Amino acid sequence: MKPILRLEQVNKRFGGVIAADDITFSVMPGEVHGLIGPNGAGKSTLMNLISGIYECDSGYIFFDEKDITKMPAHSRARLGIGRTFQTPRFLQRSSIRENLLLGTDLGDHFNYAQSYFGKKGADFEAELNELMQYAGFTFDWDDDITALPFGQRKILEIVRAMLSHPKLMLVDEPAAGLNSSEIDNVISLLTKAAKELGIGILLIEHAMDLVMNFCERIVVINFGKVIAYGSPSEVSSNPAVIEAYLGRDNDA
C-alpha cells in the first residue's frame, strides 16, 4: 500500500525560529497517525504546511503520490485534505445548515455557476444522520452554529470535514476542552473515518492516553525536529521523548 501523505525533509523557518527541521514521515490510508510534542514544538505549523496555509522553505510534500509542495491551500483541500482546528472555525452568523453545506460543497466539486443554476449534489441526509449517530448528539438544522456548546461544535467540525469525503484528515487537538463522553464520540467518529472509510488521519493531541491507545504510529517533534517515530510503545519508552516531556533532572 502506498502512503496517502508523505513528507520529505520539510523545512520551515520564521525568522530565527526553526519551526520545521528536516521533517520526514508518512501516513497510510486508514491509519491513525499521531503527531505529538510539547507546546510550541511546531505541530500546528506542520499542519499548516500540509494543508497549504504556509509554504515550505524546502523539502517536498506528496499527497496520493502527487507533489503538492507548491499547490495553494484550496487546491489541496479539493484533492481531499480535510482539516479541523483547535478552536472550531465556523460561519459564526450562519445556521448549522449553511455551515455543513460548506463541507458538502467541497465534496460535490461544482463550480459557482453549476450551483447557482440549480445543480443538486448527492443527497447527504442519510450520510449525515449516520455520522450523527457516532457524534452522539442531534441538533436543529436551522439553529445558529453558536447555539451548540463548544464540544459539540468541535465534533461537528469533524463531521463537516467527513462530509467533504476527504482522503486525509488533519485533526488538531480534537479532545481539548471536551468532556469524557464527548471524547468517546470523537474517537468513534475518527475510528469510523479511518477503519470504514479508509481515511488517513493525522492527529495532534495532548491527551496522552488517547494518543497511546488510538494511534498506530506516532511522530514526536520538539523544536521543529523529529525526535522519535514509531509505534506507541516504542515512542513512550524513547528517552528523548521522556526528556522532552518531563525535562531533564537538572531542569526540575
Add this chain to the structure above:
Amino acid sequence: MIKLLQNKKSQIKLSTMITLLIAVLFLITMPRINKDYKMLCLNLTLIYALCALSISIMLGMGGQMTFSAVAMMGVGGYFAANLCSGRLGFSLPTFPVLLLAPIFSAAVALIFGLILLRLRGTYFTFSTIGLVQVAWSFYSMYKPLFGGYDGISGVPKLSIFGYTPSNYNEWFYVLAAFLVIVALLVERIRKTKLGRSLAAIRDNEVAAKTLGINVYITKVIAFTIAGSICGLAGALYAMHTRYISADMFTFKVGVQYIIMAMLGGVNNTIGCIVGAILVGMLPEWLRIAEGYVNLLYGVGIILLMVFMPMGLSGVVTSIIKSLKKRHKKEVTAIVKKAEGSEV
C-alpha cells in the same frame, strides 16, 4: 433525526408573505402619495437600491468593504449614454444597450477586481477610494467619452419592445421590476455555493481555504457581479434622467450607497432596498426639518452603528429569533407539564 431543507421547501414562510404584502402595498400606494418631484426622487432611490444591493454582495456576503459601486455605476451610465445619444456618430436602440451595459461593466469590474483584490482588507478598501477618484476625474474632465463637466445630454427614452415609460409613475414600475429581478438574482447567490463561500471568506479566510475555496477568485467573481449590477443601475439612470454628468459619481455619492446598505442591513436583500428608500426619501419626506437633515443624518448613523450594527433587518431578525425561542420554551414547558401530570 435531523430535519433537512427538502422537507421544509413546500411551506411558504409567514415572514415571506408579510414581506410580499408590504412590497405590494408599497408599489400601489407610493405613486399615489408622491407626486412629480417626489416621484422622481423615489425613482432615483430605486436605482440607488441596485447599488446598495451590489454593496450587499461585496460587504454583506463577502465582508469586503468597497466604495467602487459609484465608479462602476458610471461605467454603465456613460456606456449607455454614449451608445444611445448619437454623440459617437451612431445610436443604438435603448433596450439592447440597457442589457449590454451590465455585461460591459462586468468586464471592466473584472479587470479592476483582478488588480485591486490582490490587496486585502483595508488596503483593498483604500484602493477602491482611489478607483472612485480616478474614475470621477475621467468622467468630469475627459470630453471625448464623458462630455466633461457638461456631461452627456440627449439620451433617448427607454423603449422596451415598443413600450416607452412616459412619466415618472410608469418609470416607477419599470424600475421596480428591474429591482425585483436583481433582488431575486442576488438572493439566489446567498442560497448557493457562491454565497456560502463568500460568507466563509468573510468569517474566516483560513478556514475558507481549507474548505477548498479559492479566496482570490471568489472575491473577484463577487466584485464582477457587483460591478455588473452597478452598471445596470447606471444605464437605467442615464435613460431615466436622459442626462448624465460627473456629479452623480463623486465619492460622496458612493458613501451614500454604503450608508443605505448599512442602514437596512448589509447582509439582507430586502434590508438594502428599505435602507435605500429611507436614506433617499427621508430628506424629501421631512421637508420641515430641512436645515437639520445633515445633523439628523450624522447622529442617525452613529446611533445606527452603536445600537444596530446589522441594520434594521438585524433588529427584525433578532426580534423574530427571540419570539421563536420563547415559543420553543413555552412548547417544552407545556410538554413537560403534560408529562408530569401523566406521572
